[in-house]
Amino acid sequence: MPYTLVNPINLTEEIKKSRFIVNAAPVTTAEQATNFINQVSDLNATHNCWAWKIGQQYRFNDDGEPTSTAGRPILSAIEGQDCDQIVVVVTRYFGGIKLGTGGLMRAYGGAASHCLQQGELIELIARITLQFHCYYSEWPIIENRLKELGALIEQQDFDAEGVKVAIGITQNKSQLLQKTLCDITRGRVIIEL
Template identity: 40%
Template sequence: MTFKILKSPHTHEEVIKKSLFMGVCFHCDKPTEFMSQLDQFADPAATHNCWAYKIGNEYRFNDDGEPSGTAGKPILAALDGSGFDHIGALVIRHYGGIKLGTGGLARAYGGTIARLLQAAPFTTHLPMTTLKLQADFQHSQMIFQLVAQLNGQIDDQTFSTRGATFVLRIPQQQVSAFTADIDNLTKGSGTLENI
């Protein structure tokens, strides 16, 4: 599955009814990495440090004293709707004296992260499958072309008296097409296996 990855930590601030909401998003690959970065970005002097993270199918959120479901859950919803993964988000609130109500809080927390992510620099993660391909020498040039056309990468190649062996990575969604192309190119003599 293709998803967006944040290139670097990104911030966004807005004042809503005299409360300052400061959003921070950052890349993380493990919950422990998220917690370490959360400690780095959180403001102990703030009224609330509400957060959420999404790492594949794993997620967690925290309202940090705000009414249940008004902060962490809307932050997580903003992450889910953004197309980002392997991401942590923190919203630091400095209370300004005017109560927002539960709907206002949810809009403020989720909206801060949603607007932050609209402007955040990202790269696209494309899941790859690693394959080992054995084929005759005569097919080497066409194999390079096929891999390049599919945005794949050849990591290793070796030559022996039996032909050429390639270790390559192909986007997961292109594996079936690549397999069919190799079968056609080599007339069934090429062998592919997952590594």
């Protein structure tokens, strides 16, 4: 199972007189990742290299370092820590000593890896989204059952007759939810994927 960070984290390392500042954060969209990169990047730094991974989507950037010596190792560090929904930015202030291709890869990948190891990680749980509509009188009971099942209420829309709800629930609990809703509503509620 993949993991993500609970909170943003940063770490500073010095490698052969170059200072590497690592900033990492949990993200759920490419837009959030881009905003984080723009927020923590220092235009006065020598390089702001980054990588992010969200499910099957990923991007990385070497920001002027030799090809695949910064962004790719950062992405490898994310994958190596079994992380997902994460962005990592490594800002480098050049210290006067060239590290070479292998040294750069170890420095960027190692700094990113050390940062993720120090962060508090939580397991990402895969959920499916289901929708249903129920009467107002049924909603308090259903809402309590949803909490018991560990479902997340993603959206609620109230209308003249009741509540239209979109929830996220683990696949293995979806059948139990179906049975619970059938019992509470006497078979009237139909769940939609």
